[in-house]
Amino acid sequence: MxxxxxxxxxxxxxxxxxxxGSSALVVVGLVAWFYELEHGLAVTGMRxxxxxxLYIITFAFLIGLxxxxxxxxxxxxxxxxxxxRPLSRLGVLTAAIFSAAGGLMIIPDLGKPFRILNLFLYPxxxxxxxxxxxxxxxxxxxxxxxxxxxxxxxxxxRLFKVLAYIALPLxxxxxxxxxxxxxxxFARVWWNIALLPPMFVASAIVSGTALIVVIAWILQKYHxxxxxxxxxRWLAGLMAVSLAIDLFFVGCDYVTILWDxxxxxxxxxxxxxxxxxxxxxxxxxxxxxxxIPFVVLASSKLRSKIGYVVASAVLILVGVYxxxxxxxVPGFINPLxxxxxxxxxxxxxxxxxxxxxxxxxxxxxxxxxxxVGLLCLTALAIAxxxxxxxxxxxxxxxxxxxxxx
Amino acid sequence: MGSYFNQTPDEYIRMILxxxxxxxxxTVKGLTFAQLTHGAPHLNMPTIPYVPFFDKKxxxxxxxxxxxxxxxxPYHQEICDYQEPIEATASNPLFKKYPLIFLSTHTRFRTHxxxxxxxxxxxxxxxxxxxxxxNPKDAHDRGIQDGDVVKIFNDRGILKVRARFTEGIKPGIxxxxxxxxxxxxxxxxxxxxxxxxxxxxxxxAQSIIPNFRSNAAxxxxxxxxxxxxx
Amino acid sequence: MxxxxxxxxxxxxxxxxxxxxxxxxxxxxxxxSAQVATSASPAIDVPHGVFPNLELAYLPxxxxxxxxxxxxxxCPVGATFRREDGVILIDYERCIGCRYCLAAxxxxxxxxxxxxxxxxxxxxxxxxxxxxxxxxxxxxxxRPMGVMxxxxxxxxxxxxxxxxFCVAxCPVGARVFGxxxxxxxxxxxxxxxxxxxxxxxxxxxxxxxxxxxxxHPDKVSE
Ligand code: SF4
Ligand code: SF4
Numbered sequence: 101m102x103x104x105x106x107x108x109x110x111x112x113x114x115x116x117x118x119x120x121g122s123s124a125l126v127v128v129g130l131v132a133w134f135y136e137l138e139h140g141l142a143v144t145g146m147r148x149x150x151x152x153x154l155y156i157i158t159f160a161f162l163i164g165l166x167x168x169x170x171x172x173x174x175x176x177x178x179x180x181x182x183x184x185r186p187l188s189r190l191g192v193l194t195a196a197i198f199s200a201a202g203g204l205m206i207i208p209d210l211g212k213p214f215r216i217l218n219l220f221l222y223p224x225x226x227x228x229x230x231x232x233x234x235x236x237x238x239x240x241x242x243x244x245x246x247x248x249x250x251x252x253x254x255x256x257x258r259l260f261k262v263l264a265y266i267a268l269p270l271x272x273x274x275x276x277x278x279x280x281x282x283x284x285x286f287a288r289v290w291w292n293i294a295l296l297p298p299m300f301v302a303s304a305i306v307s308g309t310a311l312i313v314v315i316a317w318i319l320q321k322y323h324x325x326x327x328x329x330x331x332x333r334w335l336a337g338l339m340a341v342s343l344a345i346d347l348f349f350v351g352c353d354y355v356t357i358l359w360d361x362x363x364x365x366x367x368x369x370x371x372x373x374x375x376x377x378x379x380x381x382x383x384x385x386x387x388x389x390x391x392i393p394f395v396v397l398a399s400s401k402l403r404s405k406i407g408y409v410v411a412s413a414v415l416i417l418v419g420v421y422x423x424x425x426x427x428x429v430p431g432f433i434n435p436l437x438x439x440x441x442x443x444x445x446x447x448x449x450x451x452x453x454x455x456x457x458x459x460x461x462x463x464x465x466x467x468x469x470x471x472v473g474l475l476c477l478t479a480l481a482i483a484x485x486x487x488x489x490x491x492x493x494x495x496x497x498x499x500x501x502x503x504x505x
Numbered sequence: 506m507g508s509y510f511n512q513t514p515d516e517y518i519r520m521i522l523x524x525x526x527x528x529x530x531x532t533v534k535g536l537t538f539a540q541l542t543h544g545a546p547h548l549n550m551p552t553i554p555y556v557p558f559f560d561k562k563x564x565x566x567x568x569x570x571x572x573x574x575x576x577x578x579p580y581h582q583e584i585c586d587y588q589e590p591i592e593a594t595a596s597n598p599l600f601k602k603y604p605l606i607f608l609s610t611h612t613r614f615r616t617h618x619x620x621x622x623x624x625x626x627x628x629x630x631x632x633x634x635x636x637x638x639x640n641p642k643d644a645h646d647r648g649i650q651d652g653d654v655v656k657i658f659n660d661r662g663i664l665k666v667r668a669r670f671t672e673g674i675k676p677g678i679x680x681x682x683x684x685x686x687x688x689x690x691x692x693x694x695x696x697x698x699x700x701x702x703x704x705x706x707x708x709x710a711q712s713i714i715p716n717f718r719s720n721a722a723x724x725x726x727x728x729x730x731x732x733x734x735x
Numbered sequence: 736m737x738x739x740x741x742x743x744x745x746x747x748x749x750x751x752x753x754x755x756x757x758x759x760x761x762x763x764x765x766x767x768s769a770q771v772a773t774s775a776s777p778a779i780d781v782p783h784g785v786f787p788n789l790e791l792a793y794l795p796x797x798x799x800x801x802x803x804x805x806x807x808x809x810c811p812v813g814a815t816f817r818r819e820d821g822v823i824l825i826d827y828e829r830c831i832g833c834r835y836c837l838a839a840x841x842x843x844x845x846x847x848x849x850x851x852x853x854x855x856x857x858x859x860x861x862x863x864x865x866x867x868x869x870x871x872x873x874x875x876x877x878r879p880m881g882v883m884x885x886x887x888x889x890x891x892x893x894x895x896x897x898x899x900f901c902v903a904x905c906p907v908g909a910r911v912f913g914x915x916x917x918x919x920x921x922x923x924x925x926x927x928x929x930x931x932x933x934x935x936x937x938x939x940x941x942x943x944x945x946x947x948x949x950x951h952p953d954k955v956s957e
Contacts, residue, residue, distance in 0.1 A: 140880045141832075142850025151837045151847065211832020211847065211881030215812075218831050224813035229835050233811065286938055287805065287841035363771060435843040436935060438771045439761035439794065440779045441629070443843045448753035448853045454628045455756070457777045613738055624753055624855045625746060629739050631778070640786060641775050651776045670775035672789055673782045 119483070122476035129473010132466045133208050141211055143466045147445040149459035150432040154467045155209035157424045161307070162202035162478070163236065163278045164300065164420065168308005169195035170243060170271040172338070177264030183330040187312055188260075189250050189494035193485045194311060196243035199274070201478040203236050208470050228281045239274050242267070251489050254497075275304040282427065290368040290431040293356075295349055302346035307420040309338045310413035315482065317410040325492050329404075336409045340397035343416060347390050350423070364434065371430045381426035389419010433459040564715070580710040590725040591706055603659050603727035605643065609683035609699040610724075618684040622691050635694045636669040638680040639730065644668060647730060654695060654733040657681070659726070662701030665733060666694050679730060683723070702726055737762070737780070737793035741901035741910065745797070748861040748889065748900040750876060752852030757844070757886045758797035758901055765792040765949035770935070792949050795910070797886035797901070798823060798844045799934060799942030806836035806845065815883070818868065821915075821943050822888045826871040832881045841935050845885045848878050866891040915943060 136143050146153045173191025176184035207213045223230050246263050249256065279300035282291040313335050319325040354373075357365045372378045393412035395402075402408045435443055442457030486492065510517070515538075522530040524538050532548045533541065540546045565571050577583045592599065593606045614630035615621045627633035637655055649655055651670040656663055657679065666681060674680055683700070685693035703726045707719045737760055745751070745758035762772075762779045774781040782791035800823050801807075807815045807823060814830035817823050837845045859876045866874035868890055878884065889899035893912075897903070902910040913922035922945070925931065931945035 140848070140850035144849075147849065148837065148846055149843075151834045206833075209833070211834070211883070212830065213832075215829070215831045218812040218814075218829055222812045222814075222829060224810055226808040227811040227835070229809065229811040229833065281835075285805070285809075285839050287839055367771075432838070434771075436770060436841045437761070437796065437843055439763050440772055440774070440777050440781065441759065441761070442777075444756035444759065444846055445754050446846045447849050451632060453632050454754040455759075457772065625743055628753065628756075629742070629779070669778055669781070671781045672775050672784060672786045673780070673791070675786060 119480065122480050125476040126473045126480070129470050129476070132469035132473065136208060136466055136470070137213070141209075142447050143464060145461050145463045145467065147447060147456070147459075147461075149435065149443045149445070149456045150429060150461035152209070152428055152432070153461055154463040154471055155205055157421070157428050158471050158474070159202050159205040159209070160278055160300075160424045160428070161421050162198050162205055164275055164304035164307050164424075165311045166195050166198035166202055166239065166243075166308070167271040167275040167301070167304035168306070168311060169193070169198060170239075170267045171305050172309055172312050172335075174264040174267040174271065175338075177261055178268055181334060183328065183334040186327065186331055186495040186498040187316065187335075188498070189247070189489065189491050190315060190486075191312060192243050192247045192250060193489060193491055194308070194315065194482065195271070196240060196247055197478060197481045197485055198311075199236055199240040199243065201474060201481070203233075203240065204477075205471075205474055228277065228284055232277050232281050235270075235274050235277050239270055242270060247485075247489055250494070254494070271304070272301050275300045282431070287436055288431045289362075289364045289436075291427065293353060295353055299346065299349040299353070302342055302349055303420050303423055306339055306342040306346050306416055309335055309342065310416040310420075313339070313410060313413035314417070317406065317413075319486075319492065319495070320406075323492060325495050327495065332406055332409060333403070336397050336403045336412075339409075339413065339416060340394060340403075343390065343394055343397070346420075346423075347386065347394075350385070364436065367434045368430050371433060372426050377433075378426060378430050381422045381430075384422030385419050385426060389415045389417070389422060393419070429459075429461055432461070435459070576713060577710055580708075582708075582710050590722065592704060593725045593727050597727065599727055603729045604677070605728050605730055606678045606724070607657065607659075607699075607702055607726040607728040608678060608680040608724050609703065609726075610680055611684070612682040615684050618686060621684055621686055621693065631669075633685075633691075633693050635666045635681055635685045635699075637664075637666050637730070638671050638674050639668050640672065640674050640676040640678075641670045642676045643679070643730070644670060647732060649730070649732045655730050656733045657697075657702065657728050657730050659702055659728045661704065663697045664694060664699055664702055665696035668730075679728065702728055736907055736909065738906065740904050740906055741795060744900050744904035745886070749874075749887075750854065750859060750861040750863070750878065751846075752854045752878060755846055755852070755878070757846055757884070758795065761794040761796055763792055763794045764790045766932075794934075794946070795901075796842060796844060796934070797944075798888070799842055799940070799944045800886075800888060801940035801942045803939060803941045805839040805841070805940060809835045809839040811835065816871070818890075822890055822893075824868065824871070824873040824887060824890065825883055825885070826873065827875055827879055827882050827884075828872045830882045832883065834883065836883055841938055841940065845883055848880050848882050848884060851880050852878050862891055864891075868894065 144153060169191045172184060173188040175181055176188050207216065210216065219233050249259060276297035279297040283293060283296035286292045316327050320327050354369065357369045370376050372382050374382060393415045396408050396412045397403055438457060440457055441455035443455065445454050445456060448454060519538060522533050524533050532550065534549055536546055563570055566575065574583050612630060614626045620626055622633055637657060649668050651668060653668050654665060655668045656665050664681065681699045687694055687698050703721065703723045705721045707721055711717055711719050739760050742756055742758045742760055749757060751757060762781060764783045774783050782789040784790050800821055802821065804817060804823050807817055811833065812829050812831055814826045815823060815836055816826065834847055837847060862874065863876045865872060874887055874891055892899060898912045902912040911922050911925060913920040915922055917923060925947060926945050929947050931947050933942045933945060
């Protein structure tokens with residue numbers, strides 16, 4: 101029944117140019133990945149000082165989006181927010197697909213990707229990465245199963261209630277563990293704060309909601325799906341509140357560092373504050389993806405215009421991505437022992453020093469192509485899932501329910 | 506090259522070390538060329554460390570270590586004593602124009618110009634690039650920042666390298682390690698060479714010392730340093 | 736003394752390509768008081784302080800073989816493991832190349848094999864054979880691409896009773912290797928008598944590498 105539907109629903113999809121374009125980019129991304137497999141991670145901009153880059157930034161971003169999806173859909177159930185109910189299935193769909201995409205994002209980052217099964221064959225339970233892999237797997241399986249039941253037994257209300265109560269803590273856990281992956285590393289002062297998990301959860305909710313807003317807008321605009329205005333209002337409100345909480349946490353961290361005078365802490369903060377090498381992350385996080393969308397969403401006049409809400413959502417996504425960059429790259433820039441000549445890079449460029457005292461990182465074209473390819477794949481998967489799991493119908497079917505309440 | 510050296514490197518090595526012959530070099534005595542090129546044979550290295558003058562035989566007139574050298578009396582250098590440098594002193598009128606004393610000391614990463622572009626050693630030694638050690642005070646007076654390209658010059662020539670700040674050098678003195686190469690393929694200075702700056706005036710007393718080839722006083726050198734744009 | 740003999744020796748015995756330094760000699764102040772360079776230029780051999788009151792010391796840093804090693808704790812597949820004698824090693828056949836351990840190590844001593852590596856000379860030098868301990872592959876003659884590596888404390892040498900190569904080649908005997916569990920050993924005696932310290936001891940990683948204090952910091956003064 102499901103598969104039949106896929107074929108029928110996909111037919112118009114195949115014709116649209118964006119599908120062709122994205123598919124082409126997926127292929128380009130794959131080619132880039134094969135190139136990377138052949139020549140090793142030396143083709144990326146990562147080296148022994150800044151040893152994680154665009155892949156891990158995008159990974160954390162995608163996992164955040166995945167966590168946000170379940171939060172939106174489970175909130176409808178747990179907090180009886182009827183206005184969010186139409187988006188339940190869409191939320192679960194994004195949760196499933198984005199957690200899978202996050203998992204996939206790890207693969208090009210590995211030096212030995214074909215050994216990925218070792219993660220399940222030889223788990224080492226003291227490793228936060230192992231916890232993260234586990235929770236991502238569970239999360240994916242959970243949302244995929246929920247999605248399956250939503251399609252198969254849409255009337256099983258009790259079941260979804262129970263699932264929602266599991267989903268909410270699971271989503272919080274998912275992004276907390278991703279935060280802990282970084283937060284436990286005392287070798288990186290910038291990450292090693294207890295505030296990181298709540299910070300990540302807040303950013304997950306805000307970015308996940310923003311993603312749903314963007315998708316909902318696309319559906320409304322190009323697929324003739326009507327999203328009730330009460331739903332828009334709730335989404336806007338949810339974004340405003342979680343954005344404020346997110347920035348509040350980040351601000352708390354800044355204040356703590358600004359007040360004390362620990363050189364290692366100050367050195368990193370100086371990188372991201374205005375005037376630093378990574379100041380663009382500050383501007384994108386606080387102004388472009390912070391202040392501007394917050395003002396828009398907080399004003400009841402602007403909030404009522406869908407265009408403004410969607411634009412804010414896009415800015416928020418940009419801001420949250422900037423937050424991931426701000427966290428990960430500057431965390432590596434100043435190693436704890438920063439004495440000349442610095443850390444050996446592990447690769448050789450004629451004429452250039454093989455050591456770096458202060459880290460440098462700029463992604464290479466290979467990294468961009470792989471990341472863009474994966475994002476296109478994710479978008480295609482969402483589009484496919486939308487048809488396969490009849491998400492459009494689920495939105496419509498819930499609309500009268502909202503009106504009656 | 507072939508017109509000057511018409512044998513293969515292997516042939517020259519055989520010739521110089523006289524490998525396999527009766528009068529072979531002591532380190533390779535009793536070893537054949539095949540043994541030396543395949544596997545890792547033990548060379549005949551002395552087992553006791555080399556100590557100069559271990560036999561206490563000194564090639565001097567008296568046969569002893571001489572603190573007072575009779576034959577240097579005509580040059581007034583019979584005992585070690587301070588002598589005013591020819592150039593690098595504040596009393597030299599040239600000092601106004603070239604107020605910095607230029608040293609070209611040895612680095613532990615090469616022996617004179619040998620081993621200078623071994624890749625491993627170059628990695629440690631500033632990627633093989635020469636640099637000018639300068640006290641930050643001298644540098645600031647000249648508007649130089651750490652890492653800037655600077656021109657070091659006097660009437661004899663110029664040298665261009667990057668500046669490296671160090672408090673380990675006294676204000677008034679600058680240093681660029683000697684022994685770097687400036688050949689067709691290897692360029693260890695941006696332009697010029699430390700020895701473009703130094704003079705070649707030899708101490709006349711050198712001429713009568715047996716087995717001593719003439720040498721100049723390389724640290725006796727005045728220069729000026731300026732920032733080089735671009 | 737800062738001659739880098741041990742670092743070059745390490746490079747030779749392990750056939751490390753260009754850009755690799757499992758063992759480095761950092762320029763610092765005596766007795767490891769500095770963690771961040773405050774010298775006039777971020778280069779080696781530049782002393783701390785202002786002329787003529789200068790201080791300079793060299794700090795050879797390779798893997799500290801921590802008793803409580805964060806790199807081992809974070810490795811998701813247990814590729815980084817601690818041998819019974821305290822040596823931290825990496826199983827080249829199990830490492831997935833995630834580089835989490837690199838993020839976790841506070842000492843910056845792990846070197847990842849980003850690419851095939853540019854080797855000079857391009858034939859195999861050094862130990863030159865596979866080495867296994869507890870059945871796990873912990874050394875290969877050519878650096879394996881995509882796998883994490885670092886100082887192995889020359890397991891292949893210490894297992895046959897030799898000293899690690901860096902200890903053996905040090906021209907002034909600045910490095911001492913021995914059994915910390917044996918109170919009579921040379922290392923234990925030196926540590927007890929001279930009061931050695933561990934690098935970044937406040938982090939609780941409890942390294943097995945100890946640094947003896949600089950006994951006579953020579954101060955330059957006019
Ligand atoms: S120094 Fe680093 S690599 Fe070595 S054991 Fe400690 S944490 Fe691990
Ligand atoms: S890079 Fe290898 S050794 Fe390091 S944590 Fe990952 S799997 Fe373990």
